[in-house]
Amino acid sequence: MNLRKRFIAYIVSFVMILTMFGQVPVAKAANEVTIDILQINDFHGSLQESGKNVGAAKLVNAIKQAKENNPNTIVLSAGDNFNGSAVSNLLYGEPVAKMMKEAGFMFSAVGNHEFDWGLDKIEKWEELSGVPFLAANIYDKNTNEPVTWADPYSIVDVDGIKLGIIGLATPETAYKTKPQNVEGIEFKNPVEVAKELVPKVKKEADIIILLTHLGGFQDKETKKITGEVADLAYVDGVDAVIAGHTHQRIAGFVNNVPIVQGYKYGRALGKISFIVDKDKKEIIKKEASLDLLYREERKATLKDDEATKKIVDEYTKKVGPILNEVIGKTITNLDHNRYDYTTSTLGQWTTDVMKKLENADIAVTNGGGLRTNIPVGDITVGKMYEVMPFDNVLSSFEMTGAQIKEIFEHGIENKEIGSVQFSGVKVEYIKGAEKGNKVVKMTLDSGEEVDLNKTYKVVTNDFMASGGDGYTIFKEAKALGETVAIRDALIQAVKEAKELNYTKEERLIVKEQKQEVKEEKVQQVKVKEPKNTIVYTVKKGDALYKIGRKYNVKWQKIAKFNSLKNPNLIFPGQQLSIPVAN
Incomplete structure (x- = not known):
């Protein structure tokens, strides 16, 4: 009896382990094949294990486990792979490209942050990783044809079943990367492009998958999926949609079409499974799920993939002397959340530094340009790269009071881009008012009220200066030139202060x-x-x-x-x- 109990316990444990790995063997007919599509999105260079981020080595281990459990598994990325961590940024994404090669990614969508360092990097990443980019709705304005550096779609054969994978980018790329990096490029409506292209690809493929860097959201209670990806599910002929951009956990169905988004930073694997009749080339069953790698019980089943760990360790060692340098400390938390619709402690300190350095009247920066908090304790160069992973520089303008008002009309309570951060001025506004009618009063630190017809010196970053996040008003102002990298300015400010003891002020004031x-x-x-x-x-x-x-x-x-x-x-x-x- 004891032997029988031990045998049963062994079988139960075995099934539990396989379940955690995302694939339980099931009996199927000889003419059926199970195809698994795994995806990540918005990895943002998260190579090292930290907090909820499992790191590249464990992520690749999970991918290889899935492939071992089902050889008919393909791995895709929904974009925004490279820019975001110090190790990746200092080496322009090279270690991430090597990781993707080791993991065996098949294709990647083009994220908005793929353009942050210029078009030449995209071709270099493809060369290093062996992972082609797919983009059907990115067009060259000169030729009105799809760009030559990415294919609109590709057909792959998985155990006799042809998958047509179509790439789609978010039109928000036009203002969510440096606009000058996408000059001459048009981001066409993804739904309209899909409607036109899907029937053509369907002639060659049995299953159509849209690999996109388009956003969506899923209600935790109702499980309803909304956003751009939901619209794509209503395009005739689409069998699955892979999402990105909004950093959400999504796994469900719209119009009987499975949609997944694997959270962010490699914390989860989105998974779409098809059971297909090989003879009829028809889908018998489909599933959408998430493998939440960051959860402790799942993380405990993962090991570091040795080849990937070696890649990360080598590149980390290469930049280690730079990143590990302690430049100072803070005795107060420099917190930041761009969607709080106010100014943060970090946002105020950052813009204070910008204003002082340029001797400006007002400094402004976009909330999305600051990516994490600075907690109490030592501050390293590496931490400053996490705070500001983008290589933006200071850009100054002569602006009228009316133009300054436009900045705040756009940047206050903006649900899409988060709250503008600023220094040198107090802004009184009406909560919930429509754009154009929000700002009531602007008062400089000197106590002088901003005159709509008078000019002032305003410093911002080159991303906003070129219209990023929709701040197009800078294009109408008189440019005074660009100077130093903002990250370098912040590092220097910490070094000079040695110890920060910063307290947030009331700068954004709600009027009744x-x-x-x-x-x-x-x-x-x-x-x-x-x-x-x-x-x-x-x-x-x-x-x-x-x-x-x-x-x-x-x-x-x-x-x-x-x-x-x-x-x-x-x-x-x-x-x-x-x-x-x-």
Whole structure:
């Protein structure tokens, strides 16, 4: 009896281990084949094990386990592979490319951050990794043809079943990388491109997979999937969609089409499984799941893949003397979360450094450019690379107060890009107001209120300066030139301070909307209009300086003529008297 119990316990343990590895052997008919598609997305150079990041060695171990359990397994990346860690950044993604080769990735989509260091790096990564990039909706503006450095799609044979894999990039790339790096490139609507291309590929392939760097979200309770990838599931002929970009855990179905996104930083493997009738070339069953590698019980089953560990160790040793240098310490946490819709401690300190270095009136940076907190303790060069993995430089402008207002109108409560970080000014705004009607008042550190018609010196990063994250107003301002790398400036600031004891200020101030509405009603009381005036009804997005420009009247004159207590605050539907020339 004891022997029988031990045998049963052995069988149960064996099945549990196989389950953790994501593949339980099941009996199937002779004419059936099981095909597994594994994917990662937004790896961002996360080569080393740290916190929830399992590291490259354990990630590759998990991939190799899956391939051993089912030889009919292919591995894909949804893009944003290289930029994000110090080891990868200092070597322009080379160690990540070597990791992908060792893991046996088959194809990669093109992420927006693949353009961060210029187009020449994309070809170099393909050469080093042996992993071709797929992109059907990235077009050369000069030829109106797909770019030559990536194929729109590819056909692969897996045990007699042909998979058609189509690559799609996010149109957000146009402003979520340095715009000058994608000049001459058009990112076409992915849904429209898929509608056109899928029927053509279907003539050659049995199964159609969309490998995308397009975002999505999944509700934890209802499991409903929303976002761009959900739209792709309604394209006729699509059998599976692989997502990226939004750093989410997604595994489910839309329109009976499986969709997966494997979180971020190699913490999970997305998996789509097909059981296919080899004779009829038809899908019998399909599944979508996530292998959450970062969970302790799963992580405990993983070992370091020795070949990958050797790659990471060699490259880490190569840059070690640079990264491990302690440059100072902080006795307060420099926290940051760009989606808090306020200014963070890290964001304020960063922009303070920028403002001081350029002797500017105001400094601004995008919340997404700062990637992690700086906790209490020693600060290393490596940590500063984690904080700011992008190689941005300081870029200064002469801007009018009206243009500065546009920065904050775009950057406050922006759900897509997160909150703008800034220094040198306090901004009062109406919470929940529409863009164009948010900002009530801007006051410089000197106590002077920002004059919409006056010019000021503003420093930002070259990403925003070229229209990144949609800050196109900089293109209308007078450029004063670029100087040092921001990361280098921050490192130098820590070295000079030796010990940071930074406290956050109140820079973004919410105004009560009720008070302002009362003022609006007072302003809308009809008065007898003098001669040579016209009545203008304020529209959404209007500003006093824009109205003045339209009628060739100084905005200050309009403000005075209408007895406006605050010329920055006007409302849609409000009537203004415009004094016009004879």
